[in-house]
Amino acid sequence: MTVRIPVEELQRFVATIFERAGLTGEDAAISAEILVAADVRGFDSHGIARLDYYVRRLEAGAINLRPHFRAIAETSSTVAFDADNGMGFPSAYRAMRRCLEKARESGICLATVRRSNHYGIAGYYATMALREPGMIGVSMTNATPLVVPPHAQDAYLSTAPIAFAIPAGKERPLVFDGATSTVAWGKIEIARRNREPIPLGWALDAEGRPTTDPFAARYLTPLGAFPELRSHKGYALALLIEVLCGQLAGGPWAKYVGGSRSETIGPSGTGHAFLAIRVDVFRPLEEFLAEMDDMLGQLRRAKPAEGAERVLVPGDLEFETEQERLAQGIPVHPEVLERLLEIARGYDVVLPL
Amino acid sequence: MTVRIPVEELQRFVATIFERAGLTGEDAAISAEILVAADVRGFDSHGIARLDYYVRRLEAGAINLRPHFRAIAETSSTVAFDADNGMGFPSAYRAMRRCLEKARESGICLATVRRSNHYGIAGYYATMALREPGMIGVSMTNATPLVVPPHAQDAYLSTAPIAFAIPAGKERPLVFDGATSTVAWGKIEIARRNREPIPLGWALDAEGRPTTDPFAARYLTPLGAFPELRSHKGYALALLIEVLCGQLAGGPWAKYVGGSRSETIGPSGTGHAFLAIRVDVFRPLEEFLAEMDDMLGQLRRAKPAEGAERVLVPGDLEFETEQERLAQGIPVHPEVLERLLEIARGYDVVLPL
Numbered sequence: 104m105t106v107r108i109p110v111e112e113l114q115r116f117v118a119t120i121f122e123r124a125g126l127t128g129e130d131a132a133i134s135a136e137i138l139v140a141a142d143v144r145g146f147d148s149h150g151i152a153r154l155d156y157y158v159r160r161l162e163a164g165a166i167n168l169r170p171h172f173r174a175i176a177e178t179s180s181t182v183a184f185d186a187d188n189g190m191g192f193p194s195a196y197r198a199m200r201r202c203l204e205k206a207r208e209s210g211i212c213l214a215t216v217r218r219s220n221h222y223g224i225a226g227y228y229a230t231m232a233l234r235e236p237g238m239i240g241v242s243m244t245n246a247t248p249l250v251v252p253p254h255a256q257d258a259y260l261s262t263a264p265i266a267f268a269i270p271a272g273k274e275r276p277l278v279f280d281g282a283t284s285t286v287a288w289g290k291i292e293i294a295r296r297n298r299e300p301i302p303l304g305w306a307l308d309a310e311g312r313p314t315t316d317p318f319a320a321r322y323l324t325p326l327g328a329f330p331e332l333r334s335h336k337g338y339a340l341a342l343l344i345e346v347l348c349g350q351l352a353g354g355p356w357a358k359y360v361g362g363s364r365s366e367t368i369g370p371s372g373t374g375h376a377f378l379a380i381r382v383d384v385f386r387p388l389e390e391f392l393a394e395m396d397d398m399l400g401q402l403r404r405a406k407p408a409e410g411a412e413r414v415l416v417p418g419d420l421e422f423e424t425e426q427e428r429l430a431q432g433i434p435v436h437p438e439v440l441e442r443l444l445e446i447a448r449g450y451d452v453v454l455p456l
Numbered sequence: 457m458t459v460r461i462p463v464e465e466l467q468r469f470v471a472t473i474f475e476r477a478g479l480t481g482e483d484a485a486i487s488a489e490i491l492v493a494a495d496v497r498g499f500d501s502h503g504i505a506r507l508d509y510y511v512r513r514l515e516a517g518a519i520n521l522r523p524h525f526r527a528i529a530e531t532s533s534t535v536a537f538d539a540d541n542g543m544g545f546p547s548a549y550r551a552m553r554r555c556l557e558k559a560r561e562s563g564i565c566l567a568t569v570r571r572s573n574h575y576g577i578a579g580y581y582a583t584m585a586l587r588e589p590g591m592i593g594v595s596m597t598n599a600t601p602l603v604v605p606p607h608a609q610d611a612y613l614s615t616a617p618i619a620f621a622i623p624a625g626k627e628r629p630l631v632f633d634g635a636t637s638t639v640a641w642g643k644i645e646i647a648r649r650n651r652e653p654i655p656l657g658w659a660l661d662a663e664g665r666p667t668t669d670p671f672a673a674r675y676l677t678p679l680g681a682f683p684e685l686r687s688h689k690g691y692a693l694a695l696l697i698e699v700l701c702g703q704l705a706g707g708p709w710a711k712y713v714g715g716s717r718s719e720t721i722g723p724s725g726t727g728h729a730f731l732a733i734r735v736d737v738f739r740p741l742e743e744f745l746a747e748m749d750d751m752l753g754q755l756r757r758a759k760p761a762e763g764a765e766r767v768l769v770p771g772d773l774e775f776e777t778e779q780e781r782l783a784q785g786i787p788v789h790p791e792v793l794e795r796l797l798e799i800a801r802g803y804d805v806v807l808p809l
Contacts, residue, residue, distance in 0.1 A: 176738055178562060178564075178737050179532060179562060179563075180532070180533040180562055180563060180564050181737045181738065209532060209533055210531040210532075210534040211531075211533050211534050211565075212564075213564050239699075253767075253768075254765070254766065255755075255761060255764075255767040256759045256761045257759060259751075259754065259755060259758065265693075277699070279692035279693075279696070285680070285686050286686060326679055326680055326689050326690065327679055327685075328685045331655045332638055332680075332681045332685065333639060336634050338770070340632075342632070342769075342770065343622070343632070346592075346630070346748070349747070350748055351592075351735060351738050351739070352738065353738065355747075356750070358751070358754065380534075380704070382704060384534045384536075385704050385706065386529065386536065386705075386706040391704065394702070394703045394708075395699070395703055398612075398698075398702075398703070398709045398711070401711065402612060406609045406610060407608065407609065408608060408664045408665075409609075411608075413607065414606075414607050414608040415688070417688065
């Protein structure tokens with residue numbers, strides 16, 4: 104029996120925990136909103152299942168509770184932020200908010216963030232662009248190394264996720280949020296939990312060989328999975344994201360990003376990059392929206408391949424999950440529930456069941 | 457016996473042909489330089505093998521020989537160009553040149569081009585950024601539809617290539633140039649020429665089923681190749697590129713882009729997008745270059761997987777090909793040679809053999 108918790112109550116619970124763990128009320132509220140947004144959209148691996156990870160880092164003093172988040176270099180359409188080892192969620196939120204403001208003024212903005220921490224789902228920040236008319240949002244981050252370049256043996260790159268959100272008129276927007284590795288590590292964890300084999304190509308074992316055993320899996324492959332299916336392209340796209348979030352942002356590059364597997368040890372050095380584009384500096388917004396509608400409508404109503412049910416636009420499944428969960432609440436896996444109850448006890452907070 | 461032609465002589469030959477086919481001297485020279493650059497870097501599918509395609513379009517009046525290339529909307533860090541159905545190479549070249557100028561002034565620039573034509577290799581324009589210190593260049597284009605979305609039966613998207621160039625200090629730069637489909641159509645053509653099967657996952661037959669027969673291949677798959685290997689990610693990345701080059705640029709979206717398979721019929725409506733980022737508006741350039749060197753050096757000297765020879769950085773193979781061909785000349789496939797000789801005869805030009 105899987106318990107469900109209403110979204111708002113869950114957010115309030117998480118915010119209270121974060122505040123008692125030392126964050127300011129505002130940072131706790133932003134962090135809770137974004138953490139739970141992962142569950143709302145169906146990214147269960149990135150939501151409350153990871154609350155204990157963030158709490159452990161806060162408790163261990165690995166994260167700066169009162170950071171001085173600031174712009175260290177700025178032009179009319181670029182800005183480089185230093186998050187001062189603050190919590191990833193509010194740092195990224197403030198960076199994207201400013202990025203959108205600047206794009207509104209000058210048409211485009213690229214914002215980087217250095218010295219941040221894990222920021223949850225990349226998609227949250229990209230979809231902030233959809234709150235105002237005619238804005239395209241892109242969000243990227245690095246993380247600890249997990250992905251092995253083609254023909255290599257060791258992990259040098261993170262899963263280097265990228266998310267983007269593109270508005271439409273009558274059609275639902277186009278929203279993608281995913282790792283540039285074949286799968287994110289969360290998919291391996293799910294296979295482990297269900298004791299199911301994984302498709303060949305998702306992961307490599309400790310010796311760098313492809314494996315179907317999720318328990319033997321240690322590293323991930325770049326999108327493309329195999330050299331003959333062109334994994335060098337996933338590798339290249341990951342490198343672009345790594346450079347924007349690492350070298351350009353002014354933080355360490357992927358190999359030196361920490362803090363995900365050694366939860367309680369020091370700053371992670373995580374970096375992010377955000378891009379906002381104001382459509383109407385290129386063409387009238389109505390024209391753009393009409394042509395987005397035409398494309399998205401044709402794709403959504405495209406003839407399915409033999410045996411397939413329907414053709415999807417990126418973001419469609421997440422939108423459907425969101426509708427269902429906003430109405431029915433967030434399902435909490437029994438293992439996750441146990442950890443939430445433990446955290447609740449530790450902070451003397453009632454988990455709203 | 458494969459003939460080789462020195463690079464400069466081949467450029468001069470191509471420029472003469474383009475000029476006699478009606479382009480201005482300047483446009484002909486730019487077009488020849490970029491077309492032959494494909495051969496120099498080893499993208500044989502995009503070089504002189506396609507000279508007859510461009511010539512046929514010029515001869516048929518499908519391309520405007522005296523276009524009014526102009527900016528139709530501009531801010532300090534964005535610009536939307538209309539190429540007036542001119543030749544793709546000079547249109548894209550001028551757009552990227554202006555994009556780099558504007559990024560030099562304001563830190564970043566996103567430039568779009570509408571009503572252009574096939575622009576050759578995406579990578580040429582990205583690597584223009586490497587001619588000045590501390591500039592990152594990105595180049596994207598759409599083309600005729602060839603790629604089938606996951607679970608669909610028909611092609612809605614182009615191979616939506618993206619190229620980027622990122623400078624380093626002592627190490628060679630990081631340069632990627634590739635389609636966001638598993639492979640470009642040129643790979644199918646090569647397999648046909650060699651009468652060799654293709655790996656399952658590259659292509660679909662007329663009914664949308666995966667095929668290993670290059671002659672049955674009609675459509676391409678998005679990067680990821682199969683839904684279980686996450687082809688929805690290649691699909692999503694292609695969509696982002698399509699939107700920037702189509703809807704944002706103000707031209708048709710992928711499905712309505714023409715001109716590649718019906719060589720002689722009217723404007724193609726091809727669109728491009730270019731991004732230039734000036735590194736030192738984010739951090740001191742020397743720091744960036746040192747960290748790029750560290751990453752690229754570690755990757756190039758990474759321990760290879762069992763059975764693998766070495767680990768590559770995107771662009772390494774192309775760089776090696778470039779060195780070899782600048783010294784030894786461009787090898788011309790017998791079939792291509794025949795067509796070049798035919799074109800040469802038609803325009804009364806001597807092919808430098």
